[in-house]
Amino acid sequence: MTELAGMPVLEPAQGAKDQHMVINMGPQHPATHGVLRVILRLDGERVLGTECVIGYLHRGVEKIGENRTYAMFNPYVDRMDYVSAVSNGLGYCEAVEKLLDVEAPPRAKYIRVILTELNRIASHQLWLGTHALDIGAMTPLFYTFRDREEILKIFEKYCGARLTTHAFRIGGCQYETYAGFEKEVKKFLKFVAPKIDEYEELLTTNRIWLQRTKNVGVISAADCVALGVTGPVLRASGKKWDLRKAQPYAAYSEFDFEVPTGENGDTYDRYLVRMAEMRQSLRIIEQAVNGIPEGPIMAKVPKVIKPPVGEIYHSIEAPKGELGFFIVSDGSTQPYRVRVRPPSFVNLQALDLMVRGLLVADVIAVIGTIDIVLGEVDR
Amino acid sequence: MPNFITSYFGSTLTPGAAGNQFWALVYVFVIFTGVSVAVMAMNWLERKALAHFQIRLGPMRVGPHGLLQPIADAIKLALKEDIIPSEADQFIFWVAPLIGLLAAFTVYTVIPFGPSEAVSDMNIGILFMLGVSSIGVLGIVVAGWASNSHYPLIGALRSSAQMVSYEVAMGLAVVSAVLMTSMNEKGTGTLSMIGIVQAQQQQGIWFIFKFFPLGFIAFAIFAIAMIAETNRAPFDMAEAESELTAGYHTEYSGLRWSLFMLAEYAAMIAVSSIAITVWLGGWMRPFPNLLRAPAWGFIFSLFPGLTFAGLAAIAVIGTIRMPSHSFFKIQRMGLAGFAAVLGLIAFLLLVLAVAGRSPDASVAARFNAGIGYVYWFVLKIAVFMYLFIWYRATWPRYRFDQLMRVGWKVLLPISLGVLILTAIAGVVVS
Structure with a gap:
């Protein structure tokens, strides 16, 4: 932890501290990825402390869950992390399936893996574009959005929606893959692999990019664990923790893939980890598309879902980290309580630790590198 | 005066x-x-x-x-x-x-x-x-x-x-x-x-x-x-x-x-x-010392006119490539007009370059030289x-x-x- 830890942010100025400037960044700031508000205490341009103010996008998703049936709540989870809606749906559906003690058929699992990994690439592409834009490189944004479009087209063809997909159902998938699905996914794999190299060409060895990201927002693996930070941020600190490997869900245990890790836990390592993850996702999708089994896509699930009394916590590796659903059932058609463990919200805690002692420009870079989506932070 | x-x-x-x-x-x-x-x-x-x-x-x-x-x-x-x-x-x-x-x-x-x-x-x-x-x-x-x-x-x-x-x-x-x-x-x-x-x-x-x-x-x-x-x-x-x-x-x-x-x-x-x-x-202009012959001077003095001719050509191509839908009628006319203006400027510049090619102190030659200076600077x-x-x-x-x-x-x-x-x-x- 830095020597500035414990510096109060909102303390009124007095004495020598008269020189400090308390500045409000957001919620309409162009680089806070939505409606995050950060209050900064500055000495010149040096950050002495930050305080996040969240809740501008609070819609009470968890409370809504208590007033909807299990199936009706499914589309709502898409609206949390809206850039990786498929992952949210997977987490929720699997949690309810565990509660019901049913298992999706193998074909459904494979479809789930393909779509979720496509979504991981889309999410990372969006992160890369906006992160690079925050650091001042305009052009990658347009490249990533061009390629993300192809993924969204596949989603649209599969389930009719591009962003809030509602792709899965409790017990499997509602839709069979459309004709030519495998071919199109394979075409996409061929299309996007050189594009990822193209992003890297612009940034990976760029001197300014290196200077802006190396040793910026460093966080150690121990601090990550202490704060509950997961996902690429944790892996970039050197800890090899990926729920797809650690507690395999869906069909992940059947695929061969690496878990990329970094060493220094700085912004540059997190960039490299995410770039490597995109490539690993391509590998997983390729194996899944080639090995997709025939068979039913829905397990036997009762028309009215009434799970037995009990509680369940199920978590998956969303693009941003561990996405967990804690569901308490009282035996009725509606959950007694739904609690979401959103990766963005938990990872955002690390912001203050990461930016103390850095400059204003680094705050922007660090907000970008944590990869938050305010819909998920506020829920 | x-x-x-x-x-x-x-x-x-x-x-x-x-x-x-x-x-x-x-x-x-x-x-x-x-x-x-x-x-x-x-x-x-x-x-x-x-x-x-x-x-x-x-x-x-x-x-x-x-x-x-x-x-x-x-x-x-x-x-x-x-x-x-x-x-x-x-x-x-x-x-x-x-x-x-x-x-x-x-x-x-x-x-x-x-x-x-x-x-x-x-x-x-x-x-x-x-x-x-x-x-x-x-x-x-x-x-x-x-x-x-x-x-x-x-x-x-x-x-x-x-x-x-x-x-x-x-x-x-x-x-x-x-x-x-x-x-x-x-x-x-x-x-x-x-x-x-x-x-x-x-x-x-x-x-x-x-x-x-x-x-x-x-x-x-x-x-x-x-x-x-x-x-x-x-x-x-x-x-x-x-x-x-x-x-x-x-x-x-x-x-x-x-x-x-x-x-x-x-x-x-x-x-x-x-x-x-x-x-x-x-x-x-490039190489004023090496390419000193008057012929070179004439060739380089054609550049301003040719540049405008090139721009006019781009505008003409743009006009031709515009969708032939009636929504684009005014746009097509506008771009064609723009091409015509550019072409006219190109024509005048080329005429001037030809008229002012003799290295005497005529007004055309003086004017031609001035255009050349401004052209290379602006380029x-x-x-x-x-x-x-x-x-x-x-x-x-x-x-x-x-x-x-x-x-x-x-x-x-x-x-x-x-x-x-x-x-x-x-x-x-x-």
Whole structure:
């Protein structure tokens, strides 16, 4: 932890501290990825402390869950992390399936893996574009959005929606893959692999990019664990923790893939980890598309879902980290309580630790590198 | 015609140097209009070029291929409500954009578009230019301060520190070029902008190639510093959009904001002109010494006309490729008209080039030479403008402390070293 830890942010100025400037960044700031508000205490341009103010996008998703049936709540989870809606749906559906003690058929699992990994690439592409834009490189944004479009087209063809997909159902998938699905996914794999190299060409060895990201927002693996930070941020600190490997869900245990890790836990390592993850996702999708089994896509699930009394916590590796659903059932058609463990919200805690002692420009870079989506932070 | 108009004809001096106030005023008017139009054209070109870097189309709606977009923007900005924050220092808030604009445009009085195509030939021209262009920072600083707001204040602080530090390296780079002008029989250098170009002409070499690689390094330092000086990417700290919303002009809107933009683009053209004058042979066409035969002179004098003919051809192709839907009728007619205007200009220029090919002192020959000077100067500026856009599309933004480090720890020592080595090389050679 830095020597500035414990510096109060909102303390009124007095004495020598008269020189400090308390500045409000957001919620309409162009680089806070939505409606995050950060209050900064500055000495010149040096950050002495930050305080996040969240809740501008609070819609009470968890409370809504208590007033909807299990199936009706499914589309709502898409609206949390809206850039990786498929992952949210997977987490929720699997949690309810565990509660019901049913298992999706193998074909459904494979479809789930393909779509979720496509979504991981889309999410990372969006992160890369906006992160690079925050650091001042305009052009990658347009490249990533061009390629993300192809993924969204596949989603649209599969389930009719591009962003809030509602792709899965409790017990499997509602839709069979459309004709030519495998071919199109394979075409996409061929299309996007050189594009990822193209992003890297612009940034990976760029001197300014290196200077802006190396040793910026460093966080150690121990601090990550202490704060509950997961996902690429944790892996970039050197800890090899990926729920797809650690507690395999869906069909992940059947695929061969690496878990990329970094060493220094700085912004540059997190960039490299995410770039490597995109490539690993391509590998997983390729194996899944080639090995997709025939068979039913829905397990036997009762028309009215009434799970037995009990509680369940199920978590998956969303693009941003561990996405967990804690569901308490009282035996009725509606959950007694739904609690979401959103990766963005938990990872955002690390912001203050990461930016103390850095400059204003680094705050922007660090907000970008944590990869938050305010819909998920506020829920 | 009155004497004060006719007395200037046949003079080979600038109006200022010849003491002719009337023609000086005409030149001021022409340059002011020309620069304003160039800024508008640059506005359109930047959007289009940046869009094509980023696989988009850019403006396409206002006029054919968005050609009228800058005009639409200018009208919009002029009609917008003029907001002055209630807590702002009203008078300084009002004055700040004017300071920047005046500084940016005053520089043009000494920029030589040709041996006599300048408002004035000051014997301290380059010094005057550097001095006046650095007044521009004052406009930014007081704008940030008068806004009485946090983000503009940080932007203003950044840009003042940035511009002051890069001024040093910039000045030293220019000094090493000024040293090169003294490499003649008399051993006397010059600070006059026209004198610097003429020195390159006499020595038969652009200063960028002189004492290779010393001239090139000095030019590179200047080229880097001038991006910082004009607050362009990747040194656009002062208006870093993703950090400081809009930097020093966050609180400005409408016409006042557009004055800042005008000043920024005018300053970009101005510093490019310095670089061109000092290192890239100013108004001279390529190889004036090697390809000296009159035939070569004629061939190079065809370039302006051919350039316009090329632009007209692009416009014609655009007209042909436009969808044949009745929605596009007016756009197609507009673009065809634009092509016709460009073609007419090309035709006139070519006629002039043919008419003025004899090296006598006829009016056509004189006029032809003048067009050649302005053409090559503007072409070199256009290359720099393209580079400005290219940088912006490609690179991330430096952080403030890294920027200062580059300025003080890299550029300044190198430029000092180049200065000393240039002096030594000059003594050794002579």
